[in-house]
Amino acid sequence: MAEAASSDRAARWAGRAPVQLLFLLVAVLAGMLLFPAPLVLAPLGFALVLSTLLFAAERWPQRFDRLFAARLPVPVWVAAAAFLALAFAGALSFVERLTVAAAEFALLTSLCLPWLIALAFGGDIRRAASTRLRVPTWPLTMLSLLGLTAGAVFGWRLPSAFESAVFAGFLVVSCLVAVVVPLTFAQVRSRPEPDETFGGDAPFVSVLVPAYNESGYVGACIESILASDYPADRMEVLVVDDGSTDGTYAEAAAYRDRDDRVSVYHRANGGKHAALNFALSCGRGEFVVTVDADSVLDPGALRTAVAKLDADPELGAVAGTVVIDNPEGVVGGVQALEYVLGINTLRRAFSHLGSVMVVPGCLGAFRREALVGVGGYDPDTVTEDFDLTLTLLKAGWRVELSEGVVYTEAPFSFADLLHQRLRWTRGNVQTLRKHRDVLWTPAYGSLHRFTFPLWACSLLFVPLAGMLVTATLIGAALHGTLLSVALATGYFVVVLSLVAATALDVSGGDWRLLAYVPFHVVGYRQFLDFVVFRTLVGFLRGSSERWESVARARQEPSSNAPSAGTPADD
Known part of the structure; x- marks a missing residue:
């Protein structure tokens, strides 16, 4: 099974991790061959102090809270x-x-x-x-420390645009090497291995599958759930067709007719949150697992996720490990690399702190007590999974990563990718604004100290700063410093390639994805920055988004046409 292989691979990686971490530190320090030493050492020192404080906060939380x-x-x-x-x-x-x-x-x-x-x-x-x-x-402490770091680098003078860009690059790289990788190592080393035999009867599980215009996909999703190695008599599958205009209902209903564990409902379109809440009200499981209709579970994913949740009463939810199953071409390759480097690796780091920020809709397992206790899914944002996860964390539940693997299809064109990311970014901004009180509430622990600020910075400030950096670097190149810009870009591509190699090693990803690192640094990063800019413009204009599907490889262009015989709403 993919989960067992992933767990064994992560355990073997833990033995190699110290050497890899040392190699990454040497790669960062090698930047002194190209740049002034303070420009390299000061950001690395900032990241090391941040890492030390985060580990100290986990080791001595009461003393840390008295200080900060x-x-x-x-x-x-x-x-x-x-x-x-x-x-x-x-x-x-x-x-x-x-x-x-x-x-x-x-x-x-x-x-x-x-x-x-x-x-x-x-x-x-x-x-x-x-x-x-x-x-x-x-x-205030972190901002002061960052200000001291910048002052030490630039000798308390005003830096040039090029120096500011390089400084920002070393901050990002240093935080990856000195904060994210050590947290990932700690997560792998300290991760308890739950007893997947459950020591008796397995908990009863309700698997919720919301679907909107997923003809050609929902059937494969249901098949993968029914093929799970979870005990068949301890599972039910509830599919909610949320007003689809294609053959989604008929495709799902075929499985209801042949397996009594499957229930299929049709209702007027109300959004994904409404479909999930409806399915939650119909389910009777002690644990609730959500699976997107366009995703396919590995046979052991359900057992692995539920076992982890069942083993720790402080866990309110666990997030599945998402794998792109169509990493073809530049569009698919950069997304697959993004999932390995920017999503799953960060989730491992956050998991050590018990504050994974997003339980993805394609695979998430919840304790019903926790889910019902926070009122289920809210309609306030278009990223209901992010919103719900933050609500659970604020309610005091831990959220961690599961080795349970789910395969999902990424958009295969830039037009569909743009549509998807605009919706995601809009929902993320809505959610951050809704839960902004986390920034001012120390009682939320690591969510307040690290994960929420990092997420907010990476979503809002880094892209906007990235647009300015890109513009200034282009200007610098046009004004005769093209060689300096090329050397800086090449150096950061090499360092990020090493970080990506470490992420691929721990996750067992396809090593061919390393070929997409240059596209990720030059091209895809600017595309994501543009998405944030366009999203903020959309907020100012008051535009809205609704739950819609992007084009799918197994769907015909005519599949969105209204189908005859649409069932009555349940």
């Missing part, structure tokens, strides 16, 4: 001034007008402008400006 859980009162106008100062500095740097005199003027303007606006308008604005935010010590 205190809240400092900060007036709103001071916070607004700091934001304006950063915005002015970024704008001046972008137009290459950031001088000492300009920085002093920008700082003075930033300090005065919010208070002048509050005085001019009075009323609610003045009261809001006078309000004091209770800012936890932890984010």
Whole structure:
């Protein structure tokens, strides 16, 4: 089974991990052959301090909270001034007008402008400006440490655009090497191996399959669930056709007619959250497993996920390990590499902290008590899986990674990929905004200290900064520093290739995916940055998204036409 092989592979990787980690550190330090030593050492030092603090917080949580859980009162106008100062500095740097005199003027303007606006308008604005935010010590500590790091690198002078870009690159690489890889190693070493025999009767499981226009896929999904090695008499499958206009219902109903474990419902289209809540109300399992209709389970995935959940009463949910089953071409290859490097590897790191941020819809196992306790799925966002996972974490449940493997089809054209990522990004922004209180609540532990801020930065600030970096590097290349830009790009491609090789080693991915690292750094990264920019523009315009399917390889273009004999709503 894929799960057993994955578990054994991860255990074997743990023996190689220290050598690989040392090799990665040497690769980062080799950057001093191309760049000034402080530009390499300071970001690495920042990442090492962050890593030490995170492991210390897990080892001595009470002492850590006494040091960093205190809240400092900060007036709103001071916070607004700091934001304006950063915005002015970024704008001046972008137009290459950031001088000492300009920085002093920008700082003075930033300090005065919010208070002048509050005085001019009075009323609610003045009261809001006078309000004091209770800012936890932890984010202030990290921002101060980052500021000291930048000061040490640039000797307390204003950096050039090229220097800022390289500094940002070393921050990202250092955090991958000194934070993410060690957390992944700790997760593999400390992961308990649950007894998949359950020591008696296996828990009864309800498998929920929401489907919208999944003709050609829902049948294979149901077959993979029924073929699982989970005890047949301890499982039920509930398929909800959420107003499909193709043959989804008929395809699913064929399995209901031949296997009494399968129930199929048709209802008016209400969105994926509504379909899942409806299936949850119909199920009777102690544990609930959700599977997207376009995904296929490995035979041991269900048993592995449920066993992990059953073995630890503090676990509210476990996330499946997602594998792209169509990594052909550049579009498929960069996505497959992204899942290995940017999704599953990060989930392993987050799993050690018990705060996996997203239990994916293609495979997620939940304790019914936890799921019902938070009210099920909310309609507030279009990424209901992300929203639900954060709600569970805030409710005090741990969420970890399972070795259970699920195979899913990625979009095979840039047009479909753009449609998918716009929807995902919009939902992620909605969810981050909904749960923004995590940033100010130390009681949420590692979710407050690491996973939520990292997710927010990688989703919002890194792409916007990436667009500025790309623009400045193009400008630098046009102004005669093409060799420096090429050397910097080549160096980071090599280092990220080594990080990707480590991720492939622990996950057992296809080594041919390393060929897509250059496309991931130059091309795909800029595509994702554009998606974030377009999403934010969409927010400003007030556009909305609904649950729709992208084009599928096994679906004909005419499959979305209304079908005759649509069943009555249940």
